[in-house]
Amino acid sequence: MMKKDAVDGHLARLREDGFTVLRDAVAPDAVAALIDALDRIQRDHGLGPARTGFEGRNTVRINNLLTYDPAFWQVPLHADVLAVAEAVLDPELLLSSYCSLVVGPGQAAQPLHADTQLLPLPRPHMPITLNAIWALSDFTEETGATRIVPGSHRLDRAPDYGRDYDTVAATMPAGSIMLFDSALWHGAGSNNSDRRRYAFSCAYCWGWMRQQENLQLGIPREVAVTFPRRLQELCGYSVYKGQFGHIDNHDPIELLGRERGKRMVWEASDAKAAHAASAAAGDEAGNTALHN
Ligand SMILES: O=C(O)CCC(=O)C(=O)O
Structure with missing residues (x-):
């Protein structure tokens, strides 16, 4: 390195x-x-x-x-x-x-x-x-x-x-x-x-x-599936910032049979909001417990 x-x-x-x-x-x-x-x-x-x-x-x-x-x-x-x-x-x-x-x-x-x-x-x-x-x-x-x-x-x-x-x-x-x-x-x-x-x-x-x-069209799928993951991503089976390059809200790496790819930005924003809400609810519960 x-x-x-x-x-x-x-x-x-x-x-x-x-x-x-x-x-x-x-x-x-x-x-x-x-x-x-x-x-x-x-x-x-x-x-x-x-x-x-x-x-x-x-x-x-x-x-x-x-x-x-x-x-x-x-x-x-x-x-x-x-x-x-x-x-x-x-x-x-x-x-x-x-x-x-x-x-x-x-x-x-x-x-x-x-x-x-x-x-x-x-x-x-x-x-x-x-x-x-x-x-x-x-x-x-x-x-x-x-x-x-x-x-x-x-x-x-x-x-x-x-x-x-x-x-x-x-x-x-x-x-x-x-x-x-x-x-x-x-x-x-x-x-x-x-x-x-x-x-x-x-x-x-x-x-x-x-x-x-145009590597996604130029490289047959049966060849691309045999690449290491990083090479697949480099060839365009990837999304930029969870937004650019998605297919129906999915990371195109999944088309090559890979496990769940990156989350799309919209889903990630929801997950972040849900996390913040549950943290706030936890705080509230904690604060309530402290004051009882
Ligand atoms: O072969 C080289 O040294 C450079 C080739 C090049 O710049 C090109 O084909 O665009």
């Missing part, structure tokens, strides 16, 4: 620079197993590069990753990433999107963007989504480390599409995770090496927001 001081350090860097890096966050054997799983899934499912310039025609992105292999479940559940994400957002956060980013040799740099720039919010704004880029390969200038504009999450605009800006490469060794505020200007770098650059993007948003990927 990450110590509070360490969480605070990451929060301060996120506020100031818009990004922070967790070093040695993934053990080398876990990194190797995840790369093997990505290669196997790509082969077994005959998956190929993306079909748009933005996604990269020499970049393999596997969306809806949780449906492919339990090996991928651990990624959104990374304890240290969640500790920081919950501090930036809150513990009722959701998984917004989760995909692989395997940038092939020769892939040109991706246009700079901010992940939530299409949302009609005045900028700068509070953090609404926190992205975690998992480096499964060494992220160097040559292999196509993500390019970023430090501090750009505090600007009042998003970048113009396709324009060149001064950027820095978010270099980090394999096993590191870069967390960044979704308002930060960034994009995959060009891969000028002869190796594939393996990574994940795993983004978390507030529980009151619409997720980027």
Whole structure:
């Protein structure tokens, strides 16, 4: 479990620079197993590069990753990433999107963007989504480390599409995770090496927001029932503050066969009022007994 001081350090860097890096966050054997799983899934499912310039025609992105292999479940559940994400957002956060980013040799740099720039919010704004880029390969200038504009999450605009800006490469060794505020200007770098650059993007948003990927429809129920409870909640089988996301006054986690989920806010208010009334009645009885 990450110590509070360490969480605070990451929060301060996120506020100031818009990004922070967790070093040695993934053990080398876990990194190797995840790369093997990505290669196997790509082969077994005959998956190929993306079909748009933005996604990269020499970049393999596997969306809806949780449906492919339990090996991928651990990624959104990374304890240290969640500790920081919950501090930036809150513990009722959701998984917004989760995909692989395997940038092939020769892939040109991706246009700079901010992940939530299409949302009609005045900028700068509070953090609404926190992205975690998992480096499964060494992220160097040559292999196509993500390019970023430090501090750009505090600007009042998003970048113009396709324009060149001064950027820095978010270099980090394999096993590191870069967390960044979704308002930060960034994009995959060009891969000028002869190796594939393996990574994940795993983004978390507030529980009151619409997720980027529709995980409740995208993940078949028979797969979702096998997830650990926390992963089910992250995927949207949960309610925010006992209000947003309910189904007929019930927590959607119950649709996955879980025991009673969270109480809805209305029921909780009644329970609170009943508790207060019985406490007051108890006091009255106690006071009456004292005075007799
Ligand atoms: O691959 C990367 O380094 C970043 C990818 C990215 O920002 C995106 O696809 O939105």
